[in-house]
Amino acid sequence: MNRREFLTRGAGTVAAAATLGEFAFAASPQEHSRPVRLGIAGLGNRGTHLLRLALGIPGVYVKAVCDLSEDNLKRASGIVQKAQGSEPALYAKAPNDYGAMVKRDDIDAVLIATPTKWHCPMAIEAMKAGKHVGSEVPAGFQLQELWDLVKTKEATGRRYMLLENYLYMRHIMTVWNMVRAGVLGEPYYAECGYLHDCRFMLFKKDGSLDWWGDWAANNFGSDYPTHAMGPVSKWMGLNEGDRMEYCTSMMTAPRVLHEYAVRKYGADSPQGKITWALGEFVSTQIRTVNGRVIRLDYDVNSPRPAVLPYMIQGTKGLYDSRHGVYIEHVSQGEKWEDLRKYREQYDHACWKRDAQKAEKAGHGGGDYFAVRDFVEMVRQDREPWIDVYDAASWSVLYWCSRESIANRSRTVDIPDFTDGRWKDQNWRKDSHRPA
Numbered sequence: 001m002n003r004r005e006f007l008t009r010g011a012g013t014v015a016a017a018a019t020l021g022e023f024a025f026a027a028s029p030q031e032h033s034r035p036v037r038l039g040i041a042g043l044g045n046r047g048t049h050l051l052r053l054a055l056g057i058p059g060v061y062v063k064a065v066c067d068l069s070e071d072n073l074k075r076a077s078g079i080v081q082k083a084q085g086s087e088p089a090l091y092a093k094a095p096n097d098y099g100a101m102v103k104r105d106d107i108d109a110v111l112i113a114t115p116t117k118w119h120c121p122m123a124i125e126a127m128k129a130g131k132h133v134g135s136e137v138p139a140g141f142q143l144q145e146l147w148d149l150v151k152t153k154e155a156t157g158r159r160y161m162l163l164e165n166y167l168y169m170r171h172i173m174t175v176w177n178m179v180r181a182g183v184l185g186e187p188y189y190a191e192c193g194y195l196h197d198c199r200f201m202l203f204k205k206d207g208s209l210d211w212w213g214d215w216a217a218n219n220f221g222s223d224y225p226t227h228a229m230g231p232v233s234k235w236m237g238l239n240e241g242d243r244m245e246y247c248t249s250m251m252t253a254p255r256v257l258h259e260y261a262v263r264k265y266g267a268d269s270p271q272g273k274i275t276w277a278l279g280e281f282v283s284t285q286i287r288t289v290n291g292r293v294i295r296l297d298y299d300v301n302s303p304r305p306a307v308l309p310y311m312i313q314g315t316k317g318l319y320d321s322r323h324g325v326y327i328e329h330v331s332q333g334e335k336w337e338d339l340r341k342y343r344e345q346y347d348h349a350c351w352k353r354d355a356q357k358a359e360k361a362g363h364g365g366g367d368y369f370a371v372r373d374f375v376e377m378v379r380q381d382r383e384p385w386i387d388v389y390d391a392a393s394w395s396v397l398y399w400c401s402r403e404s405i406a407n408r409s410r411t412v413d414i415p416d417f418t419d420g421r422w423k424d425q426n427w428r429k430d431s432h433r434p435a
């Protein structure tokens with residue numbers, strides 16, 4: 001994916017969203033058997049994109065939408081009206097209105113695409129009201145709220161899926177199949193990162209801080225870890241036979257954001273005087289119980305072309321998204337091979353089937369499969385592939401990295417949200433996996 005594609009797909013912008021027809025999903029017999037009725041919270045860039053994708057699935061009805069912005073609600077209402085011929089109920093005075101929306105008895109599940117600080121409180125409220133949840137990434141920021149999320153899911157028995165779309169990209173799933181087939185041997189080291197200049201998201205048009213900028217002004221750490229960690233976690237089988245045990249993190253002192261704000265608004269402007277908390281580069285090293293190591297990099301502020309590096313090293317060879325594949329005794333002359341050489345054999349079945357439709361949906365096709373699997377979770381009332389334990393253990397890396405950085409990079413224990421169940425490789429064998 002080149003930078004232009006990354007930025008249009010990566011931001012999941014409304015502008016990038018295609019027409020509904022392009023998102024139309026193939027209907028399986030099951031899909032018509034049981035309607036899925038949704039409420040959606042947060043109809044900004046991402047929520048509007050998810051709305052369009054959900055409406056493209058046969059049997060999905062959007063009954064209600066909730067947002068603080070009347071304009072965004074109006075836009076969403078128009079999209080729903082056009083697609084299903086009836087307007088959704090509108091909830092405009094969130095967060096109190098959100099509580100009213102999730103109590104409706106004509107919705108089965110809620111999709112949450114509000115700013116991240118709302119994800120946990122909203123997911124918890126929805127599950128307590130008996131609704132399943134699909135949450136945008138990350139699942140939350142704070143240790144306690146992530147525990148509350150897991151405990152509420154367990155107490156209510158509702159389904160919860162993190163909409164980690166990067167996991168479904170074609171190259172990621174090809175490598176997942178290769179790892180499961182043993183092509184790389186036993187994986188023991190991985191590198192991953194989210195390196196994407198997102199400075200354009202810091203300020204609103206009127207110059208005030210947007211939620212993303214407000215976060216960077218007041219918080220530091222690896223606060224957007226799931227796009228990077230999701231693929232590595234599934235490749236390594238984390239939470240199924242191994243788990244992340246502890247980590248240590250370092251961050252460069254903030255430089256670029258100040259320069260950026262001064263350049264844009266002037267040294268004497270309120271923006272030019274902000275003392276930013278988030279440094280440019282955050283590097284986190286994670287050790288697992290079984291002695292494996294993961295390097296998680298994060299940088300959303302440096303001037304640089306976007307890249308999503310993924311690398312997994314096993315006892316027989318490795319995949320590195322920047323170079324390709326190398327398998328000892330197979331690859332000729334210590335040379336990298338193109339991953340596409342392995343695609344014929346290891347392409348995932350869902351990509352073989354739905355590549356054409358997925359490619360139009362955004363994020364290298366990941367959005368298509370994430371939304372489809374969320375709908376299937378609700379329709380089948382079944383545990384998803386990316387469950388609350390994955391969601392909490394990947395998202396808590398923000399809190400862990402912050403704790404480490406604040407204390408001269410001391411090691412921080414990563415909580416075990418599974419309460420020891422990770423020791424059994426098969427404890428999630430009944431959950432829905434992409435097929």
Ligand SMILES: NC(=O)c1ccc[n+]([C@@H]2O[C@H](COP(=O)([O-])OP(=O)(O)OC[C@H]3O[C@@H](n4cnc5c(N)ncnc54)[C@H](O)[C@@H]3O)[C@@H](O)[C@H]2O)c1
Binds near residue numbers: 045072113165
């Ligand atoms: N998976 C991905 O690839 C991807 C891509 C972009 C964004 N995201 C995630 O999606 C979420 C939304 O990001 P975005 O870029 O759409 O932001 P955005 O600012 O464009 O949209 C957020 C929307 O939420 C509304 N909102 C704010 N507080 C609310 C509340 N209390 N109740 C109801 N509505 C509220 C806002 O009015 C706005 O319409 C974030 O958590 C972000 O991390 C994920």
